[in-house]
Amino acid sequence: MKRKIAVEDSLSNLAKELKKDGFEVATLNNNNLQNVDAVVLSGEDNNMMNMSDIQTKAQVINAKGLSAQELKERLNNQLV
Numbered sequence: 001m002k003r004k005i006a007v008e009d010s011l012s013n014l015a016k017e018l019k020k021d022g023f024e025v026a027t028l029n030n031n032n033l034q035n036v037d038a039v040v041l042s043g044e045d046n047n048m049m050n051m052s053d054i055q056t057k058a059q060v061i062n063a064k065g066l067s068a069q070e071l072k073e074r075l076n077n078q079l080v
Contacts, residue, residue: 002023002024003037003075003079004023004024004026004035004037005018005025005037005040006028006032006040007025007026007028007039007040008041008042009027011040011041011042014071017068018068018072023075028040033056034057037058038058038060038061039056039058039060039061041062041063043063043064059075061074061075
């Protein structure tokens with residue numbers, strides 16, 4: 001089963017790598033946070049979408065400093 005991952009727009013390079021490895025990648029927005037398995041953020045300390053009250057059951061991963069391979073490993077380990 002494909003895992004659906006919401007990825008912050010600024011991480012398009014990582015999104016491309018995830019797609020290559022078979023992940024279903026979606027743009028990060030308020031409408032799809034309940035329908036994804038994980039959310040990947042850049043780690044920047046800002047509220048880029050002006051959403052401070054968002055709740056999701058998805059895994060949230062800070063990609064700051066991670067290579068594409070490290071991110072894929074983390075997703076594969078956490079999305080069991």
